[in-house]
Amino acid sequence: MRQGRAYISLVLTPVQWLVDLPAELADEVSDVVVDRGLLMKENARLKAEALLLEQKGQQLDSLAEENSRLRSLLNGRIRIPNEVTLVELIGVNPDPFQHQVVVNRGSEDGLFLGQPVLDSGGIMGQIVEMSHYTSRVMLITDARHAIPVELNRTGFRAIALGKGEPDELELQHVSDTIDIQEGDLLVTSGLAGRFPRGYPVAVVTEVTHDPGLSFTKVRAKPSARLDKSRHLLLVDPLADMTEQTDADAQADTVIVESVE
Amino acid sequence: MSQRQQGGGLIIFATFLCGIVLSQMPLPEFIGWARPEWVAMILIYWVIALPQSVGVGSGFVAGLVLDVIRGSVLGANALALTIVAYIAMTLYRRMRVFPLWQQSLLVMVLVGIHQLILHWIQMFVGYTGDSLLFLLPAAVSALCWPPIFIFLRRIRRTFYVS
Numbered sequence: 219m220r221q222g223r224a225y226i227s228l229v230l231t232p233v234q235w236l237v238d239l240p241a242e243l244a245d246e247v248s249d250v251v252v253d254r255g256l257l258m259k260e261n262a263r264l265k266a267e268a269l270l271l272e273q274k275g276q277q278l279d280s281l282a283e284e285n286s287r288l289r290s291l292l293n294g295r296i297r298i299p300n301e302v303t304l305v306e307l308i309g310v311n312p313d314p315f316q317h318q319v320v321v322n323r324g325s326e327d328g329l330f331l332g333q334p335v336l337d338s339g340g341i342m343g344q345i346v347e348m349s350h351y352t353s354r355v356m357l358i359t360d361a362r363h364a365i366p367v368e369l370n371r372t373g374f375r376a377i378a379l380g381k382g383e384p385d386e387l388e389l390q391h392v393s394d395t396i397d398i399q400e401g402d403l404l405v406t407s408g409l410a411g412r413f414p415r416g417y418p419v420a421v422v423t424e425v426t427h428d429p430g431l432s433f434t435k436v437r438a439k440p441s442a443r444l445d446k447s448r449h450l451l452l453v454d455p456l457a458d459m460t461e462q463t464d465a466d467a468q469a470d471t472v473i474v475e476s477v478e
Numbered sequence: 479m480s481q482r483q484q485g486g487g488l489i490i491f492a493t494f495l496c497g498i499v500l501s502q503m504p505l506p507e508f509i510g511w512a513r514p515e516w517v518a519m520i521l522i523y524w525v526i527a528l529p530q531s532v533g534v535g536s537g538f539v540a541g542l543v544l545d546v547i548r549g550s551v552l553g554a555n556a557l558a559l560t561i562v563a564y565i566a567m568t569l570y571r572r573m574r575v576f577p578l579w580q581q582s583l584l585v586m587v588l589v590g591i592h593q594l595i596l597h598w599i600q601m602f603v604g605y606t607g608d609s610l611l612f613l614l615p616a617a618v619s620a621l622c623w624p625p626i627f628i629f630l631r632r633i634r635r636t637f638y639v640s
Binding site: 310312320347445 | 495498499501502503504505507510511513542543546547548549550552600604611612
């Protein structure tokens with residue numbers, strides 16, 4: 219069934235492109251027709267931003283080094299950057315009940331079902347359907363989506379459910395005594411093995427303690443720009459994991475040696 | 479004669495293709511709910527105009543294409559459009575003599591049925607949503623019906639589709 223669907227969707231790929239054509243053209247036009255002053259201003263802003271990021275990057279290098287040293291001291295896992303593919307959005311599901319987008323790469327480009335999708339802000343969703351040259355991404359706000367997260371500040375783990383509303387997630391089963399505040403950052407916990415660990419997911423916007431309910435109601439706003447980003451990143455958590463198991467194996471051998 | 483009919487088939491196919499592309503066009507959030515059901519309306523028009531060549535089968539194929547491109551349950555749109563085509567088939571003699579506004583009312587009912595079936599099937603699979611806004615396209619489609627009817631009739635007459 220899934221295979222048949224992939225083939226029909228292969229036949230319909232030109233239709234997808236056709237739908238995207240006006241947006242693409244508008245992009246091209248606004249790329250060509252642009253004010254020089256505006257460009258210079260943007261250039262200056264980007265340079266300043268690059269400087270800031272470089273400065274952060276310098277710190278990051280030394281911190282990463284230190285982190286990996288400490289981890290190796292603890293015989294822990296070494297985390298490496300994930301493999302990344304850049305894709306472009308070519309369609310949005312018109313059904314308001316479904317939060318899905320279509321991107322311009324498919325199984326021919328080495329994508330796989332369940333692959334995590336990010337933008338510059340954080341996690342956007344995962345691939346749920348694939349054809350040869352296009353694939354469908356379910357966003358984290360879809361009513362059928364759930365993502366394991368942890369609170370960056372305290373490490374408390376929870377599951378963030380999509381509500382079918384744009385720009386809103388809900389944390390499930392947060393007991394009343396948990397330390398959680400507005401403005402807390404939720405990052406992926408990496409449990410369940412689908413999303414890599416440590417990417418930002420959402421920011422807590424509302425914490426309601428209702429004595430009549432057994433759990434605290436926690437709402438959060440996704441940090442990815444779900445309805446605006448046009449260029450998305452696909453990461454490959456499996457590459458990360460194989461690397462980790464290698465590291466594990468090494469760690470194990472080290473332990474064995476030390477025992478011997 | 480046969481050549482002309484083949485050309486007519488192409489024209490009908492082209493209108494359906496336009497409908498499918500229109501139904502995929504991205505819209506801003508607040509009018510996302512009010513998207514007219516282009517494909518259903520085009521299907522209704524061709525069933526009224528040429529019930530001998532466009533019917534339940536065309537509805538099924540168009541629905542299948544729509545399912546794949548929209549990512550809904552395979553067969554949901556197909557079933558909904560099949561039923562719409564069937565009802566339109568039984569009504570076409572009456573619809574032809576109705577004035578436009580009365581046709582619009584019938585289109586509202588037909589698209590409403592289409593939306594209900596679609597929503598019902600999607601609910602089975604767990605696309606939740608407790609909003610009744612999914613019926614809004616029926617009203618919007620009724621409003622869009624007169625211009626679309628006139629436009630498609632113009633096309634049919636210019637290209638002698640019969």
